[in-house]
Amino acid sequence: MNLRTLGDLSVEGVAFRRQKVLLLLAYLCVEGPQPRRRLAQLFWPEAANPMNSLAQHLVHLRTLPGAVQESGTQVAPGNVSCDACELRDVVRGGRARRAAQLYGGPFLETLSIPLGADLEEWVFETREAVALEVRGALLELSRNAAAHGRTEEAGRLAAQALTLRGAPPADALELPRLWHLLRLAGHPLSAQVEREAHALGLSLGMAPDLDATPFVGREKELGQLSRLRAGTLAWVSGPGGMGKSALLLALARAGGWTVLPARAGHACGTPQLLVRGRRSTDPVAPLSTLRDPALRVAIDDWEGLDEATRAALALMVRQRPGATIVVASRRHPPFDVDLHLGLGPLPPEVLAERPGLHALTDGHPTLVGAVLGGQPLDARQGARVRALPPRTREAFLLLALQDVPDLRATCRALAMNAAEFAATLSTLVTEGLSRETGHIYAAAAARERVECIHVQAHLLHLKLARALPPAAAWAHYDLSRDLWEDADEDRAAHAAARRAAELLDRGYPGDATGVLTGFTDRPELAVLHAWALLGVGRHAEALRRLDTLSGKQRADPAAVVARATALVRLGHHEEASLLARGVGGSGPEAARAASVLAHAAHIRGAWDEARRHAQIAADLWQLSGNEQERLGELVLVASMQVRLGAAPETAFRGVLDRSLGLPSVRGSALLNYAQALMDVGQAEQADAVMGEAIVELTRAGDRLGLASAHLLAGVRRQMQGALPAAAALYRQALSELTGTGDIRQMGLALSNLSEIEGDLSAFEDALEMLRRAGQHELVAQIRRNATLTLPSPGRSLRS
The missing domain is CATH 1.25.40.10 (Tetratricopeptide repeat domain)
Known part of the structure; x- marks a missing residue:
């Protein structure tokens, strides 16, 4: 049984027109099982006997076989598919194009019966919520079209999102994005959006997902990537905020490039963007499109990809499949690439034409972009940190030293009570230096600056090590070893043991040995x-x-x-x-x-x-x-x-x-x-x-x-x-x-190699190394199997 609620209210293939009965079924489909009393009070708030009214409508609903299930005081939908529910499912599954296809009109638009205040509010709220999900899907489709250079399609989809029936007016977050997409396509609605934005007091910049700021400072790198030949792979690495995404988006603006942002919450979601109308749980299937030499793809945020996609993509790119590929990552490439560009802060000469900008931003590309884009975020990160009260500045530095901030441990390291720490964190958030989670903006650059002040950095690491749980403490103990006091020895040993055990479980015995050596x-x-x-x-x-x-x-x-x-x-x-x-x-x-x-x-x-x-x-x-x-x-x-x-x-x-x-x-x-x-x-x-x-x-x-x-x-x-x-x-x-320190395998390799090369001295040296390591049985076995012999006069050694 298919219940239609988008643009109509009906059961597909059935001449059933009781709107209140169908509204009840729609409510159950959208909200799930409900108590009878709740339904009665919501649907018939002014009736003399709401429970009786509910019972009568359930009688009518039962004429639709399988539409409803009743168990005691609960009423639930039966074997019914609902278009609004399906739409929400496909949106959550990342199937934006299917979501746009399913939207036949506003939720319950044809409803013409009087409703109570609460039920009417539910209808309007659900109508707006569904429409907003569709608008989000249309915007995603529009952004993807723009990334592929399909500006006309991008403008059409953006216009469809702007004028979507049932959706509320675009808000302050959506208007800049819509304006950019419409302006990119030269669509006449861009002027209307600009007027609405100005009426709301918004300062329009470029939509952050596609063109956050004017591109500056990476002209050389942009030229290198633009000249890549088909079948080549380039890797762009650098800390967060160093302009990797801006560089990829600049490629997209130049035309012919597809930028795929990582979708960590969706298994195989990123490569799925390469195919249209098909969805596969196999990450290799969509990646097969990379065999097209005409395709130029930029993948943003390697670390943000799900594990299956990373493994499949790594295997694919090693084969140089045909497409031109650029990958942006915070780390160096884990495999061979044709071009590796390491990005850091912008040097002063790049910003020389904009006096004072480098001093204001320390060359941090994201903060440079914020200034050039006229955004309200104060770009003086370095100056603002130095201007903070000492305790607040120390909190900033401690948070900057943690990849994943532990707020509870940071509070202990600062010897603050909960109220003091909450106020300190609130200051950092207000100053635009931190998120509420404690993640510092431009933390990589801040961490690099802290580490340059060695003694202070070691002391901060020691404070963190003493406050963090053992599983997370070792890295900080290791960096503060010179400052350990007697009381730190036992706890550091415990933290080292936890870390070494974790490394062994993950298959890194060499790293575990290094941890325990001290x-x-x-x-x-x-x-x-x-x-x-x-x-x-x-x-x-x-x-x-x-x-x-x-x-x-x-x-x-x-x-x-x-x-x-x-x-x-x-x-x-x-x-x-x-x-x-x-x-x-x-x-x-x-x-x-x-x-x-x-x-x-x-x-x-x-x-x-x-x-x-x-x-x-x-x-x-x-x-x-x-x-x-x-x-x-x-x-x-x-x-x-x-x-x-x-x-x-x-x-x-x-x-x-x-x-x-x-x-x-x-x-x-x-x-x-x-x-x-x-x-x-x-x-x-x-x-x-x-x-x-x-x-x-x-x-x-x-x-x-x-x-x-x-x-x-x-x-x-x-x-x-x-x-x-x-x-x-x-x-x-x-x-x-x-x-690795694996003497046994090294001895085998050396002895076999020296046997081939006829080097008796090297052969004996390898066996002596094994003897000293206690590998007596292995030495005996090698001697039994060896074919190397002393040369006769005038003859070279042979294997």
């Missing part, structure tokens, strides 16, 4: 530090870190299983197994102990035992709810199944399917799958799998995994006799290992 004298951090060292392959160091524990501390299951893990990775499987068998229970320690037993069995060549223990570890991780660790163990299960005779494709199918969306785990699984294929003589198929593994590991940023992949690929090329290619892959592995 706390080698803290026994409570020894186990966590050992796991970080194990994560980067520094197994002997992990063992030495655990040796600093007392006897009682060493007996703790967490310490025992960390020691067992270090031992098994060093090849001491018997000692590792003995320790692991002493760990019981069903928690994470038990899962890690089972994993140790699996790897020990693997070293001994006991494939079925290794498979069994790895499966136990996977089951225990499942109990703990740790899916990534579980999948890691299932990779070993699959490898052992291949050793026991299973086909690699069959053994690995399950773990590969379940690891979709987890690039680091999937990359590891693919790498082991490739090894299994090589072991059973399917080397050509393994090559393709290794390539896929490298893609996944690159996407995850897993440098250790990439090093393993390049090592395996190098071994494959070496076995084929393609020694130059193998050497190049080993060097690539060494490049990935730089700074």
Whole structure:
């Protein structure tokens, strides 16, 4: 059943004309289930018996099968679709063009029956609300048309938004936007909007979404981007407010460019703007339009894109799809680009023709634009901060040092009570320096200025570190280390532990090791530090870190299983197994102990035992709810199944399917799958799998995994006799290992490389490095497999 409320009030396909009955149904559709008494009082406020009136109208409503559902004192709409509700849904879903198509006229425009005051107010409020949503959709369509250079369409849509029946007069926010779009198209209604704006006392500038200010100071960069060839990728980076969006909008004004603002609240919403009339949950589908070499696209705010879109776009642009693409971001590019423009504050010479402007704004592009656009925001940020009372200025600086301000912690750092802090924040908001959330305008530039005053900046960081929760405190403790007092040591260690644990969970053991390096004298951090060292392959160091524990501390299951893990990775499987068998229970320690037993069995060549223990570890991780660790163990299960005779494709199918969306785990699984294929003589198929593994590991940023992949690929090329290619892959592995501290993989890469190059001295140096790191089993294995020999007289070394 389709209820029409826009421009009409009727049920589609049914000759039913009782307006009060249909109004009741419309109210239920829009507002949802309602108590009977509420409906009776709203619809029949002056009736002698409102409940009886409601009952009579419900009788009529029941003649429309399925229109209404009644349960006790509640009345709800039945299986009814309502055009106004559908319109609101498509607006929320970002489908602006469909919303404009659905709007058949003002909500309940043909209603001709008398209404009570409250019900009449609801009708008018809903009418305006629906119309305003449609106006917003039309404005979005108009702005998108203008960004594509379709000025006539932009003007038509803006005129439609301005004159939309049922909508209230355009307000002070909408008039500037409408004026810009209409003026851009040369539409005659632009003069009417200008008169209305002047009547309201508005000073019209350029609509902020399309052309906030006159473009100034980036002529060189604009020329570089305008001259980009088809199929090239440019990256524009810089802190917030440095003019990235203004540069992209200037491209759009120049013509031929589409500017896509990030839509973080809509999954895959940004690329969806590239296609018309179609919507897909697959971010790759709309991005396929980037294969058109005639398309020139600028994507504003890389960080604001949803994760799926970022991953799909990153994969697409690496292939240089055909379109000319510019991306604006606060960070440097995460992949190779053809042109990288780093934006900072505007230098004084750029503003030389406007005397005093640089002194007024410190060259901050957003504030420069505010001044040139005649906006009321005071541009003297630096001067205004210096003019604040000392306590208010300190509050500004503390907020500027936080990426996401914690108002409660800032209040504690200032030693203020709630009333004092509320008044201080209110001052900053009033002065145009901060939002009510505590986010400072031009915070990046302000933070840079604060950090230049080192001692003051360190003291501010220390105040924040003492006030923030441990999870957020470490970054500030790290920056204020020179000022720690005795009382800070314990809390800083706790904050470092929280940060290191978070980094380990996210797969960054190298960064976790760096955090914990300054706390080698803290026994409570020894186990966590050992796991970080194990994560980067520094197994002997992990063992030495655990040796600093007392006897009682060493007996703790967490310490025992960390020691067992270090031992098994060093090849001491018997000692590792003995320790692991002493760990019981069903928690994470038990899962890690089972994993140790699996790897020990693997070293001994006991494939079925290794498979069994790895499966136990996977089951225990499942109990703990740790899916990534579980999948890691299932990779070993699959490898052992291949050793026991299973086909690699069959053994690995399950773990590969379940690891979709987890690039680091999937990359590891693919790498082991490739090894299994090589072991059973399917080397050509393994090559393709290794390539896929490298893609996944690159996407995850897993440098250790990439090093393993390049090592395996190098071994494959070496076995084929393609020694130059193998050497190049080993060097690539060494490049990935730089700074990770993974001695085991570095030793493998160095020994293999020196073997290929016939460098006996380098080969022995690599083995000596491994011996010193305690990798005795690995050294023995390399010696067994090595083909490098001393040269005969007059002959060069050969592999």
